Amino acid sequence: MYKTCNKRKVFKFFFLLLFSFIIAHCWFSANTYVENRLMKTAADTDIKNQSTNYKLYIIVLVYDRYWSLIRLLDSVNSALFYSDRVKLQVWIDRSANGSYCPITYQTAKNFTFRFGDYEVKVHPRHVGLFGQWLTTWVPEPESKDIAVILEDDLTVSKYFYKYIKLVHEKYDNVSEINGYSLQGGMKRLSVGKRKRLTAPHTSNVFLYPSMGPWGFSPKNRNWRKFLDWFNSPEGHEKTQPFIPEHVAWFWYNSFRKKGKADTMWTIWHRYYAWKNNEYTMFCNFRGFAGLANNYMEPGLHVGGSRKKSNPLLTHWDSQYEHLPVPEEVPRLDLKGNLIS
Numbered sequence: 551m552y553k554t555c556n557k558r559k560v561f562k563f564f565f566l567l568l569f570s571f572i573i574a575h576c577w578f579s580a581n582t583y584v585e586n587r588l589m590k591t592a593a594d595t596d597i598k599n600q601s602t603n604y605k606l607y608i609i610v611l612v613y614d615r616y617w618s619l620i621r622l623l624d625s626v627n628s629a630l631f632y633s634d635r636v637k638l639q640v641w642i643d644r645s646a647n648g649s650y651c652p653i654t655y656q657t658a659k660n661f662t663f664r665f666g667d668y669e670v671k672v673h674p675r676h677v678g679l680f681g682q683w684l685t686t687w688v689p690e691p692e693s694k695d696i697a698v699i700l701e702d703d704l705t706v707s708k709y710f711y712k713y714i715k716l717v718h719e720k721y722d723n724v725s726e727i728n729g730y731s732l733q734g735g736m737k738r739l740s741v742g743k744r745k746r747l748t749a750p751h752t753s754n755v756f757l758y759p760s761m762g763p764w765g766f767s768p769k770n771r772n773w774r775k776f777l778d779w780f781n782s783p784e785g786h787e788k789t790q791p792f793i794p795e796h797v798a799w800f801w802y803n804s805f806r807k808k809g810k811a812d813t814m815w816t817i818w819h820r821y822y823a824w825k826n827n828e829y830t831m832f833c834n835f836r837g838f839a840g841l842a843n844n845y846m847e848p849g850l851h852v853g854g855s856r857k858k859s860n861p862l863l864t865h866w867d868s869q870y871e872h873l874p875v876p877e878e879v880p881r882l883d884l885k886g887n888l889i890s
């Protein structure tokens with residue numbers, strides 16, 4: 551009897567011990583679970599926030615030329631991105647009556663970007679080339695993100711991002727440089743014969759007072775100042791964008807006579823650059839090879855010669871990485887004469 555009782559007590563004791571142990575275990579696991587949950591939520595948020603920080607934004611502008619859109623997107627898919635975080639955005643404009651081209655939309659939707667995030671955006675209303683260029687990239691002035699804006703009738707070189715990264719890193723702190731044009735063989739913009747710009751081949755880059763729109767990677771600070779000026783009360787609504795000796799002024803006037811002045815956004819950038827003594831950087835490779843070229847499709851500004859503007863750079867030489875210090879970059883005037 552005594553023995554049995556003792557046994558029972560021992561049994562009860564162990565049972566209680568086990569019970570407390572289980573309760574304690576549950577308590578701690580529950581706590582750990584809650585903690586993990588909290589950490590996981592924080593981590594998720596972190597990842598989410600990071601995913602808005604891309605190194606490169608590729609902004610593609612299109613209206614209805616789906617055949618050229620896919621050609622451009624395919625060339626982007628063949629480029630090198632070195633595992634950097636990249637976001638590709640296709641912006642589709644609407645026509646004046648609010649419709650947009652369904653084949654262009656489907657073409658964009660069907661595309662798979664191999665190297666990063668991809669997004670197809672349709673403007674909520676008709677914005678034209680002005681809206682396409684001037685509302686799709688509005689960076690903080692000090693942002694380190696790089697954007698490149700590409701109209702649909704271009705294709706890019708496999709090395710376009712390598713070049714863009716290189717020049718941003720080397721020249722972004724030079725305040726007079728407002729961005730980097732990717733086309734090769736840019737033609738001079740002074741009145742008179744449209745000759746191609748040439749610069750000494752001792753340098754793979756040169757500076758010119760007007761931008762070229764066939765592949766443009768703006769420098770954020772200058773771009774933002776330009777946009778702020780453009781939209782300000784003293785901006786485009788109060789200004790005649792007259793640039794002495796500049797052929798764009800004549801184009802602008804002929805567009806204006808045809809009621810199409812609102813398609814020529816570049817004159818405003820060129821005017822602002824002229825007013826503020828800014829330069830755009832161009833590449834200077836042999837044979838006028840560029841990081842982008844234009845297929846000269848029939849469109850708003852081009853009759854459609856179906857002859858590509860310039861060849862693409864198809865080979866990268868490590869020598870290209872030796873870029874001159876800012877003071878030694880050849881600088882041309884509007885006529886294309888070397889001034890320093």
Ligand SMILES: *[C@@H]1O[C@H](CO)[C@@H](O)[C@H](O)[C@H]1NC(C)=O
Nearest residue numbers: 592593595596597598599600
């Ligand atoms: C992530 O972004 C959101 C919204 O901008 C912000 O509220 C949150 O604090 C950010 N989280 C972290 C971890 O930075």
Ligand SMILES: *[C@@H]1O[C@H](CO)[C@@H](O)[C@H](O)[C@H]1NC(C)=O
Nearest residue numbers: 644645646647648649650651
């Ligand atoms: C809207 O405009 C587009 C392009 O100009 C045209 O093709 C289409 O037929 C128009 N739609 C309507 C409903 O008017």
Ligand SMILES: *[C@@H]1O[C@H](CO)[C@@H](O)[C@H](O)[C@H]1NC(C)=O
Nearest residue numbers: 653654655656657658659660
């Ligand atoms: C998009 O993909 C769908 C499904 O594969 C196909 O039926 C359609 O023809 C494609 N459209 C275009 C414009 O590529």
Ligand SMILES: *[C@@H]1O[C@H](CO)[C@@H](O)[C@H](O)[C@H]1NC(C)=O
Nearest residue numbers: 719720721722723724725876
């Ligand atoms: C820009 O940066 C380079 C090196 O990073 C430096 O040598 C140069 O002085 C800087 N220039 C300006 C204007 O800050």
